[in-house]
Amino acid sequence: MVQDTTLEHDIYLFHEGNLRYSHRLLGAHPDTRNGEKGIRFTVWAPHAVQVSVVGMFNDWDGRENPMEKINDNGIWIAFIPGLEKGTIYKYEILTAHGHLQLKADPYAISSELRPDTASVVYPLDNYSWGDDEWMKQRKAKNPYESPMSIYELHLGSWKNIEPEVFYNYRDYADMVIPYVKDLGYTHIELLPLTEHPFDRSWGYQATGYYSVTSRYGTPDDFKYFVDQCHKYGIGVILDWVPGHFCKDAHGLRRFDGEALYEYANPSKAEKTQWGTLTFDFARNEVQSFLISNAIYWLKEYHLDGLRVDAVASMLYLDFGKEDGDWELNEYGGRENLEAVSFIKKMNEAIFEETPDVLMMAEESTSWPLVSAPTYIGGLGFNYKWNMGWMNDMLKYMEMDPVHRKYHHNLITFSLFYAFSENFVLPISHDEVVHGKKSLLNKMPGDYWQKFANLRAFLAYMYAHPGKKLMFMGGEFGQFDEWKDLEDLDWELLDYDSHASILDYTKQLHQLYQDMPALWELDHKEEGFMWIDANNYEQSIISFVRNSRTSNDQLVVVCNFTPEVYHDYRVGVPKHGSYKEIFSSDAEHFGGSGQTNGLPLESVPSPWQGQDQHITMTIPPLGVSFLKRTSVSKEENHEK
The missing domain is CATH 2.60.40.1180 (Golgi alpha-mannosidase II)
Known part of the structure; x- marks a missing residue:
């Protein structure tokens, strides 16, 4: 039985879908029990028969550190003394079908460098920010009546040491920011930095939603990148993907042996064209997970906005599907009513917590009022990509x-x-990759x-x-289309044109x-x-x-x-x-x-x-x- 009333209240809000900081409840956090320092682990796995924390500290033996199930809705907790920052861990879950599976922590703050897939304990309170002036000015700024020119950036192919070997976030800060500032861009938009197993997904198929990818360094390294952008007067927008996630075994798919983060109904869950799974937007705990995740990136990393990927894939039940592979909603329409409700709820929460940020929808249809407030029937974003133009x-x-x-x-x-x-x-980036030709090479003559x-x-x-x-490369007339495993053709700048x-x-x-x-x-x-x-x-x-x-x-x-x-x-x-x-x-x-x-x-x-x-x-x-x-x-x- 949980005695801590604050913890009880947070757990209640989590199950109601209204815990906006669920990353402070779940995941791995430093704690002290009976005078001993260690790490408290908390995970949501309602269908599990047993959950244990495993890692090198216990030879990956699930018998050593079992977790306690503290409520009927599937919250499991364990405190392990002596563990500290840098501890590598996973959850060993015994499913109702009798299978043992190892899962990364959905709320992990850091992850091992791919191809390894374990989670890493990483407290977030060690970085000292230096962007007070920027954050103050941001509150007073009206973005609608200000210049906004965004440089979309994929760090690993902007410049790398060699294919699949990358610089650190701090190195990128020293190289990218002066370049972008000199060109006059007001913002950088980064392709997704949530942890992902496959480089060529560009981050759009994630496993670690709270974990900044370790390809380029640590969470503090990324904070330095954002901090330096703000020092130079450049805003930072992050691509964010709440519509779907990848199926890798260590990730969210059938997390506790059953459909949990994804819809149980395959016709709603499967994103067949991408080989991914759709989040169950009707499940309260998933709402807490995703809304908290957006607020986490904006608050913890001082981001100036999120560009929400593939909004149309969330709004429409038939997105990317053939006739017969999807089901009408309760009113006979093709709209995913649960996703619509979630998007509105998400944007309301974000603007209540961070009223001065940018929420940009990549929405490719004619859905009305995407960038209008929810109180007049809008989706609640404040910007929409103009895909028609x-x-x-x-x-x-x-x-x-x-x-x-x-x-x-x-x-x-x-x-x-x-x-x-x-x-x-x-x-x-979508317009200059996979046979579409670069922007310059699209031009005739x-x-x-x-x-x-x-x-x-x-x-x-x-x-x-x-x-x-x-997108990067367009500013100097890259001739080849985007090569995601190589860096830009910087040698072209030796030519006058x-x-x-x-x-x-x-x-x-x-x-x-x-x-x-x-x-x-x-x-x-x-x-x-x-x-x-x-x-x-x-x-x-x-x-x-x-x-x-x-x-x-x-x-x-x-x-x-x-x-x-x-x-x-x-x-x-x-x-x-x-x-x-x-x-x-x-x-x-x-x-x-x-x-x-x-x-x-x-x-x-x-x-x-x-x-x-x-x-x-x-x-x-x-x-x-x-x-x-x-x-x-x-x-x-x-x-």
Whole structure:
């Protein structure tokens, strides 16, 4: 019988699905009993007949340290004196079927380096953080009206010592952070760092949800990485995968001999296309496990946000399944009502505990109100990846320019829904791997045109409403698709074209940071106005980006063909002098130099729905950013 009332209350909340810090109850924690220091082990295994803690300390003999079952709902506890940080352990579980199985701790803070699979005792209270100023500023910041440009990063293939041999988190901090800071990114997004057995799953098929992967070091090493990011003014977002987990024998699958973390119904449990299992979102203890896990990463590691992977796979019962392999919900629909309820509950809990973080959904369907609060019927995220924009734009950019006029809607359609969610525009790892080609190599044309297309695409991306995300390698024009077992082709920077793209990325970020019109009203309709969306014959579009201050207004003109147009008229909303402040076709970026060096004076003659127009040169495969710098001669004369 449990005597500690706090422990009793935590156990009650855990079984109710409302324990938000269940990692403090379960797992391995330093403790003192009767004056002796040791480790308290706690595990949930309701179907088990017997559970023991085993490790080198007892020669992996389950008879030495049996656990006590302290309630009818399957909480087991053992205190083992003399154990300390670094102890390697597993749980030996005798199932109701008479089988003995060894399982890693679902709440382990650290794990052995693969291929070994045991858990490691690792107290979390030894790191001294130095990011107080960052955390204070984060609370006061409005992310919706701030620049956000995210560098998506897979540590092991950004740079490694040799294939499958990696640097430490601290080494990566010293290499990655100055590079990302110099380029002007505001955030780093890391592919999942939860412990996973197979390198090539990239962390998306995990076994240790509370364990930062030991491939790159210890939990304190990773804290150092985050701490240093914050020191340099860079936020850290972690990919997080609450939808499914891998089937490896030491992991969560049939943890106590029965379906426990996964659905018991195979039609709901099996993710056949990935060979994984779906969490049972209806089970209270699983809710405590997952909600606590999200809060754990945000709180313990000072992360600035989570990007939630494969949300659509959680929302739909038929996701990735053939007819007959799934069952309708109680109302005859295909929505997983339990997952919907869980997602809302999860986001409510996260924003109550950490109100200033980012919760980003990778949701690939048209599910409504993904980034809206739950109290108005939303899922409760504050951002959604704009997969529609990504698919349309990549399809368009891969076309030979001669065909683009027949698919003009691909570059304009996104503006019909751009303000229905708080969007991030993502060019992620999924788009540059497994035969999809790199971003640069998707571009058609000869060598020069590939780079020109890439520059134009990036410029349009940064001019389009929504926050930005780019996978590593895109910033310098990686030619090969992402090779997850090798590091990036850094030697390309010895070539002028690639060095120029890197400089272009840096200068584009500088423009982005300096111009509130490119981010201040990202999620509001008044932040965007078409000038001409319909010139499909020449594949030219033009539009205005607005900020809260009218003087910061930008005119953007994009040409997606290799033709140059001189004396091209563009409608402008106000009369005055317009200066081209940025051109993707500038010679120092590797362009052809068809720029507008002199101020462009507006003419008080209506054009394209505007009261004024200017006449300019439109560069080939180029994007021009124009800013009104002074009133027109006519306006001065009137004054």
